[in-house]
Amino acid sequence: xxxxxxxxxxxxxxxxxxxxxxxxxxxxxxxxxxxxxxxxxxxxxxxxxxxxxxxxxxxxxxxxxxxxxxxxxxxxxxxxxxxxxxxxxxxxxxxxxxxxxxxxxxxxxxxxxxxxxxxxxxxxxxxxxxxxxxxxxxxxxxxxxxxxxxxxxxxxxxxxxxxxxxxxxxxxxxxxxxxxxxxxxxxxxxxxxxxxxxxxxxxxxxxxxxxxxxxxxxxxxxxxxxxxxxxxxxxxxxxxxxxxxxxxxxxxxxxxxxxxxxxxxxxxxxxxxxxxxxxxxxxxxxxxxxxxxxxxxxxxxxxxxxxxxxxxxxxxxxxxxxxxxxxxxxxxxxxxxxxxxxxxxxxxxxxxxxxxxxxxxxxxxxxxxxxxxxxxxxxxxxxxxxxxxxxxxxxxxxxxxxxxxxxxxxxxxxxxxxxxxxxxxxxxxxxxxxxxxxxxxxxxxxxxxxxxxxxxxxxxxxxxxxxxxxxxxxxxxxxxxxxxxxxxxxxxxxxxxxxxxxxxxxxxxxxxxxxxxxxxxxxxxxxxxxxxxxxxxxxxxxxxxxxxxxxxxxxxxxxxxxxxxxxxxxxxxxxxxxxxxxxxxxxxxxxxxxxxxxxxxxxxxxxxxxxxxxxxxxxxxx
Amino acid sequence: xxxxxxxxxxxxxxxxxxxxxxxxxxxxxxxxxxxxxxxxxxxxxxxxxxxxxxxxxxxxxxxxxxxxxxxxxxxxxxxxxxxxxxxxxxxxxxxxxxxxxxxxxxxxxxxxxxxxxxxx
Numbered sequence: 001x002x003x004x005x006x007x008x009x010x011x012x013x014x015x016x017x018x019x020x021x022x023x024x025x026x027x028x029x030x031x032x033x034x035x036x037x038x039x040x041x042x043x044x045x046x047x048x049x050x051x052x053x054x055x056x057x058x059x060x061x062x063x064x065x066x067x068x069x070x071x072x073x074x075x076x077x078x079x080x081x082x083x084x085x086x087x088x089x090x091x092x093x094x095x096x097x098x099x100x101x102x103x104x105x106x107x108x109x110x111x112x113x114x115x116x117x118x119x120x121x122x123x124x125x126x127x128x129x130x131x132x133x134x135x136x137x138x139x140x141x142x143x144x145x146x147x148x149x150x151x152x153x154x155x156x157x158x159x160x161x162x163x164x165x166x167x168x169x170x171x172x173x174x175x176x177x178x179x180x181x182x183x184x185x186x187x188x189x190x191x192x193x194x195x196x197x198x199x200x201x202x203x204x205x206x207x208x209x210x211x212x213x214x215x216x217x218x219x220x221x222x223x224x225x226x227x228x229x230x231x232x233x234x235x236x237x238x239x240x241x242x243x244x245x246x247x248x249x250x251x252x253x254x255x256x257x258x259x260x261x262x263x264x265x266x267x268x269x270x271x272x273x274x275x276x277x278x279x280x281x282x283x284x285x286x287x288x289x290x291x292x293x294x295x296x297x298x299x300x301x302x303x304x305x306x307x308x309x310x311x312x313x314x315x316x317x318x319x320x321x322x323x324x325x326x327x328x329x330x331x332x333x334x335x336x337x338x339x340x341x342x343x344x345x346x347x348x349x350x351x352x353x354x355x356x357x358x359x360x361x362x363x364x365x366x367x368x369x370x371x372x373x374x375x376x377x378x379x380x381x382x383x384x385x386x387x388x389x390x391x392x393x394x395x396x397x398x399x400x401x402x403x404x405x406x407x408x409x410x411x412x413x414x415x416x417x418x419x420x421x422x423x424x425x426x427x428x429x430x431x432x433x434x435x436x437x438x439x440x441x442x443x444x445x446x447x448x449x450x451x452x453x454x455x456x457x458x459x460x461x462x463x464x465x466x467x468x469x470x471x472x473x474x475x476x477x478x479x480x481x482x483x484x485x486x487x488x489x490x491x492x493x494x495x496x497x498x499x500x501x502x503x504x505x506x507x508x509x510x511x512x513x514x515x516x517x518x519x520x521x522x523x524x525x526x527x528x529x530x531x532x533x534x535x536x537x538x539x540x541x542x543x544x545x546x547x548x549x550x551x552x553x554x555x556x557x558x559x560x561x562x563x564x565x566x567x568x569x570x571x572x573x574x575x576x577x578x579x580x581x582x583x584x585x586x587x588x589x590x591x592x593x594x595x596x597x598x599x600x601x602x603x604x605x606x607x608x609x610x611x612x613x614x615x616x617x618x619x620x621x622x
Numbered sequence: 623x624x625x626x627x628x629x630x631x632x633x634x635x636x637x638x639x640x641x642x643x644x645x646x647x648x649x650x651x652x653x654x655x656x657x658x659x660x661x662x663x664x665x666x667x668x669x670x671x672x673x674x675x676x677x678x679x680x681x682x683x684x685x686x687x688x689x690x691x692x693x694x695x696x697x698x699x700x701x702x703x704x705x706x707x708x709x710x711x712x713x714x715x716x717x718x719x720x721x722x723x724x725x726x727x728x729x730x731x732x733x734x735x736x737x738x739x740x741x742x
Binding site for chain 1 (some may be wrong): 707709710712713716717721722723724725734735736740742
């Protein structure tokens with residue numbers, strides 16, 4: 001058994017248990033001591049066993065020390081307070097680092113680890129100590145029939161995944177029978193209860209090497225063990241499976257491979273649509289093409305679902321982030337997460353984590369006031385931060401809301417004017433969106449109260465640009481004395497996007513639905529205004545109209561007959577096109593636009609009929 | 623001279639797939655049969671190096687075909703092809719004289735390993 005094959009699994013499992021350990025320690029701190037301390041202890045214990053099995057001594061020792069301290073908390077010897085929790089959390093972090101270091105630098109080996117006996121702990125011990133390597137525990141006496149020293153006895157274990165083991169066993173025996181005399185076999189007959197292990201007893205001497213070659217030549221043989229009386233042990237039967245109970249094995253996949261697969265499937269689906277159009281009409285093909293479509297659709301869903309992960313995967317580290325920030329800022333904060341089961345493309349989630357952490361730290365540091373200030377204002381002493389996720393049709397909305405003091409608009413405006421940004425400051429005086437853009441202005445985004453936490457290189461400008469780079473948008477609403485809410489709207493997946501197809505002149509463009517709320521007709525609903533600009537009436541709102549014939553430099557202007565409504569936060573605008581042609585799912589290939597290209601395109605795609613089309617980013621038109 | 627193979631299965635799809643796997647490994651597919659009786663008849667005509675035989679076929683099943691072929695040609699090298707879950711039939715096929723078996727859905731590598739064992 002080569003332990004190196006297990007390193008990846010070790011990494012996955014230790015990450016999981018470290019996560020559980022963190023979670024349990026936070027629960028202990030919140031006062032749910034009873035179940036939580038046991039969970040924390042079990043997690044530490046498992047981390048110790050895993051590390052010992054891999055022969056990573058330093059990690060096993062570290063885990064053991066942590067396990068010890070948790071045991072003392074369990075018995076009441078160590079009292080729980082914030083400092084103890086701090087120190088336990090820090091020890092858990094250290095353990096994580098030691099494990100990472102071991103994986104990176106040490107060779108795993110089965111040399112067993114002689115640590116203190118679990119039994120020393122008395123009634124709180126986890127259970128009988130486990131063997132260092134998950135070896136099967138020998139039980140019962142050796143086989144009832146002693147093996148004749150003149151007989152050759154060989155135990156054969158078939159591969160666990162060998163199909164129809166009984167038939168395979170027969171082939172093994174037959175292979176042996178061709179050259180040697182077989183006295184008997186155990187079991188004598190191979191039927192449904194055959195578990196994959198058999199014993200062949202020969203009546204003659206045999207060259208071991210030749211015998212083993214003949215046995216393995218029958219196929220699907222895992223082990224060939226020559227036995228003497230001492231080592232003969234009961235054969236596994238079908239009721240006791242030879243291998244351990246199946247466990248969920250996770251694989252770590254290079255994300256680029258998933259991207260390649262998704263790309264390939266995207267291309268396949270374009271081809272399928274072409275085939276459907278060209279071949280589908282012929283009667284004989286309808287069924288086959290239909291099946292192709294269905295299979296491809298299943299495949300697409302399967303691959304996309306591999307890329308999808310629940311938001312919880314990123315969110316679960318946030319309670320710790322908030323807790324640590326709150327401790328350092330000496331504030332009491334309640335943090336809630338809602339909607340963490342919603343799924344989103346892994347690559348989007350990976351990129352949105354840092355911006356969210358920045359916003360969280362900001363909320364703790366600058367949003368929530370100190371206790372006295374809150375009480376004086378008639379607010380509860382504990383601040384509240386809520387992270388709420390919701391699914392919309394073609395997007396995921398993540399809102400981060402705090403009940404703090406709101407953005408200090410006056411200060412932002414002051415700094416802006418000092419930096420010479422007068423027009424922007426004026427715009428931001430009453431408009432939250434303009435205020436956000438101002439806060440993200442490169443010159444202003446790093447606050448002059450750079451705290452250890454917030455000044456970590458991710459300023460507001462980076463937050464905004466990261467979110468935009470994902471095809472998302474961020475919007476802010478703030479009310480002095482009441483709090484601030486940031487709302488991120490993100491596409492669900494980058495691979496395939498649902499898009500509207502629109503036409504200007506004889507060019508078609510694709511517009512992803514992420515930020516589109518609806519499409520409308522433009523007959524007669526346009527209104528001119530002074531100082532300028534056209535507006536479209538939509539129910540009880542008037543939306544500014546942007547004529548795409550003008551933006552795209554079309555020869556025929558003012559030919560728009562339809563518009564799509566794009567939303568950025570609370571603002572809506574109407575983008576006018578000659579026609580809305582339809583909608584389809586597109587695979588967006590982003591590109592680096594050539595010099596001179598309008599900055600309103602986010603990429604290109606191939607339409608169902610094989611023609612290329614540019615992908616329009618509605619937000620960049622705003 | 624390339625080894626010759628006779629493929630017996632009542633499904634065109636399976637015959638094609640097996641044929642592809644075997645051709646890529648250098649075999650020459652000299653005949654195909656869609657029933658047990660056709661399998662026996664073609665074996666007499668072609669006497670191939672190897673036969674792949676599906677278990678369930680119309681008009682004389684695969685196992686009966688194996689028996690018939692082995693009776694006339696005791697050295698025949700037959701590889702049984704079984705759908706999953708047909709344990710008892712596979713055992714019967716082995717007892718009837720098939721030299722090895724593979725289970726559908728086929729994994730090309732496993733098929734070729736089994737073919738090697740049958741021919742050696």
